[in-house]
Amino acid sequence: MGFFSYLLDIAFPPRCVVCDDFGSWWCKKCSTKCEFSLKNLCPSCNHANHVEGCNRKSALDGLVAAGFYHDPGLRKVIHSIKYRGGTVIAPVVAEYIRVWRGARLDVWPWAGLPDLAIQPLIGAPKSIRNRGFDQACLLTGIVKERIVPWAHIADILVRKESLTTQAALGHGLMRHANISGVFYVKPGIRIPKNILLVDDVVTTGATMQEAARVLKAAGVEKVFGLALAVGS
Numbered sequence: 001m002g003f004f005s006y007l008l009d010i011a012f013p014p015r016c017v018v019c020d021d022f023g024s025w026w027c028k029k030c031s032t033k034c035e036f037s038l039k040n041l042c043p044s045c046n047h048a049n050h051v052e053g054c055n056r057k058s059a060l061d062g063l064v065a066a067g068f069y070h071d072p073g074l075r076k077v078i079h080s081i082k083y084r085g086g087t088v089i090a091p092v093v094a095e096y097i098r099v100w101r102g103a104r105l106d107v108w109p110w111a112g113l114p115d116l117a118i119q120p121l122i123g124a125p126k127s128i129r130n131r132g133f134d135q136a137c138l139l140t141g142i143v144k145e146r147i148v149p150w151a152h153i154a155d156i157l158v159r160k161e162s163l164t165t166q167a168a169l170g171h172g173l174m175r176h177a178n179i180s181g182v183f184y185v186k187p188g189i190r191i192p193k194n195i196l197l198v199d200d201v202v203t204t205g206a207t208m209q210e211a212a213r214v215l216k217a218a219g220v221e222k223v224f225g226l227a228l229a230v231g232s
């Protein structure tokens, strides 16, 4: 621990973002209470077991998530990453990801594929400016460190400024309509064969689907998704 973080710990002693206890930004008691998503998810309906009538075409070739967004603890952690600055919480999230990796029951959907790059599902430029960082980029660093250390981090996706933020629009059709055409791939850049998109939460999956669609149109063969949480 550096001297600066030592001073920070004295000035702002770590308190669990879920239960408020002193000692850690996400205490063992609270993090072990979070239920893991142990199986690969359907990239169309985002469920481990297909929901009835699941036949939507998916631009994603596979999807995994560590936990569930309806879990109040994990939800609080994700909110804290976004709105309180992620750097202090990153180490405890990395530990959560490490334990999840060990507990999973399926092989990774991208197992055995060569030339895999990890690409953060970058947030809206306006929210990145407001917060000063992008939580998807923070998570991408953790995913590289804990899950695919052999993959390289890609920076080929660009997100345009949108008029309305996703949070203001809510879920459903409006959200889907809003996202169309929001991404493009940087011109003149080497396109990796396979890409793993990383985001904090997958709800409808519309944003991830759109990014995958654009990446495939640019020549990426397979696109996978990884989120810290799935659900609504």
Ligand SMILES: [Zn+2]
Pocket: 016, 017, 018, 019, 020, 021, 026, 027, 028, 029, 030, 031
């Ligand atoms: Zn706690």
Ligand SMILES: [Zn+2]
Pocket: 042, 043, 044, 045, 046, 047, 049, 050, 051, 054, 055
């Ligand atoms: Zn399905």
